Amino acid sequence: MKQIPLTELVATKGQAFAAKALGVSPAAISKAVAAERNISVTCNPDGTFEAHELKSFPAQASPKKSAA
Secondary structure (H helix, E strand, O other), rough: OEEEEEHHHHHHHOHHHHHHHHOOOHHHHHHHOOOOOOOEEOOOOOOOEEEEEOOOOOOOOOOOOOOO
């Protein structure tokens, strides 16, 4: 099993491949990359992929931006 960051998978294989491999939409991949989420992708020996996100606990709500 090899683990790589989601950003590396997208850079090497493309957003469409990453989305299909993880069972999500390309938009979900795009949003995760844009939000700089800490997602690791595991490439399993059988060719399947799994993704896991490392988050702090307890999760801190990000401050809301006020409309100026």
